[in-house]
Amino acid sequence: MNASHQVLTQVAELTGLRSRDRLLEQFKTCLQCIFEPEAVRLMCFEDGGWQVLGEAQASTAGLEQTNWLAARHDTMARERIVSVTGPQPAVCFPVGQATVAEVQLQVPASPAQLAQAEEAMRVFRNVVGLLDYGERDSLTGLLNRKTFDEAFMRMAGALEGGTPLMGLDGQRRWSSDDVSWLAVLDIDHFKQVNDVHGHLVGDEVLLLVSQLMRDSLRQSDLVYRFGGEEFVALLTCREADGMRSAMERVRLRIAGHEFPRVTGLTVSAGFTRIGADDTPEAAFGRADKAVYAAKQAGRNCVVDACDLPETEELPGQAEDVGVEFF
Numbered sequence: 001m002n003a004s005h006q007v008l009t010q011v012a013e014l015t016g017l018r019s020r021d022r023l024l025e026q027f028k029t030c031l032q033c034i035f036e037p038e039a040v041r042l043m044c045f046e047d048g049g050w051q052v053l054g055e056a057q058a059s060t061a062g063l064e065q066t067n068w069l070a071a072r073h074d075t076m077a078r079e080r081i082v083s084v085t086g087p088q089p090a091v092c093f094p095v096g097q098a099t100v101a102e103v104q105l106q107v108p109a110s111p112a113q114l115a116q117a118e119e120a121m122r123v124f125r126n127v128v129g130l131l132d133y134g135e136r137d138s139l140t141g142l143l144n145r146k147t148f149d150e151a152f153m154r155m156a157g158a159l160e161g162g163t164p165l166m167g168l169d170g171q172r173r174w175s176s177d178d179v180s181w182l183a184v185l186d187i188d189h190f191k192q193v194n195d196v197h198g199h200l201v202g203d204e205v206l207l208l209v210s211q212l213m214r215d216s217l218r219q220s221d222l223v224y225r226f227g228g229e230e231f232v233a234l235l236t237c238r239e240a241d242g243m244r245s246a247m248e249r250v251r252l253r254i255a256g257h258e259f260p261r262v263t264g265l266t267v268s269a270g271f272t273r274i275g276a277d278d279t280p281e282a283a284f285g286r287a288d289k290a291v292y293a294a295k296q297a298g299r300n301c302v303v304d305a306c307d308l309p310e311t312e313e314l315p316g317q318a319e320d321v322g323v324e325f326f
Helices: 003-014 020-035 066-078 111-135 145-161 190-197 199-216 240-255 280-296
Strands: 039-046 049-052 082-084 090-096 099-104 179-187 222-227 230-237 267-273 302-304
Touching: 003 020, 003 111, 020 039, 020 090, 020 099, 020 111, 039 066, 066 082, 066 090, 066 099, 090 111, 111 145, 145 179, 145 222, 145 230, 145 280, 179 190, 179 199, 179 240, 179 280, 190 199, 199 222, 199 230, 199 240, 230 240, 240 267, 240 302, 267 280, 280 302
Parallel strands: 267 302
Antiparallel strands: 039 049, 039 099, 082 090, 090 099, 179 230, 179 267, 222 230
C-alpha cells in the first residue's frame, strides 16, 4: 500500500465515526500518516495561556516561540490551517473551540502534504457538522439533552478512575484535585416575556442568554439547553467557592445586560457536586431543588444544594424533576 493510499484509507475512516473522541483520535492518525511528524499534540487556549490537553496543568505559555503562539491564535481566529517555519517547523489545525492540533515536524511541510491535510480537514469538519446537527439545540447552538448522560457519566467516571476528559466539546486536562459539578439555571419570569412581548422576542432572549453564559464560562465547560428557559452546565473546579463564583459571574453578567424590549431580566441558579457513584437523575434533582430554593428566596441568586436541609422536601420536586433523560 503506497503512502497516498494509506492517507486515503485513514481519511475514509473518519466518515464512519460517531464518537467525538474517536473522531479526534482518527484525525490525529490522518495527520501522522500525512506528515510522519515528531509529535501531534492538542493545545487549548484557556485561563490566559496555552495548555497541552492530557497533561495536568501543563502550560506552555512562555516556553514556546512567539511565532508558534501567533500561529495558534491565527488558526483559531480564521479557522484555517497555518504552517509555521523556523527552528521547529509546525502545522496548526483548528479542531474545536479554542483548540488546535499542532503537528511538530523535522522539516517544513511540502505543498502536497498541506493539500492532503486540507482535504482531510474538510472531511473532519463535515463529520463534526453532522454530529453538531444532532447534538446541538437548533436555536441557541448549545448542546442538547441527547448528549448529557454520556458527558455526565464520563465526568463521574473520571472522578473514580482519574482518566482525562477529552473531546471536541469541552476538552480539558484532568487533575486529581478537580471536582465535577452540575448547575441548573432558570430564567426568572420567562413566561411573562413570551406573554407580553411574544415568542420571537422570547427566542431572542434565549439566544442572548445562551451567548452570555458561554462568554462567562470557560471553553472547557459544557453548557446545555434542556428546553424552554432551563439550562444545565457541567463544570470542574476544586472548591465549592469556585463553583459559586462561576455561577455568580453568569448571574451578574445576565442581570447587567440590556436586553431588547425586556428590562430587569435575571436568572436563578442551583448547583451540586457530582459524586463518583452519582446518576444524572440524582444530581439534576439536587440542583433543581437548589434552583427552587433560589426562586423562593426572591430569585436572581445562586444556591448550593449542600446548603439545603437533607430532609427538606420542596413542593413538586421530590418525586419527579420533570426531565426526561436519555
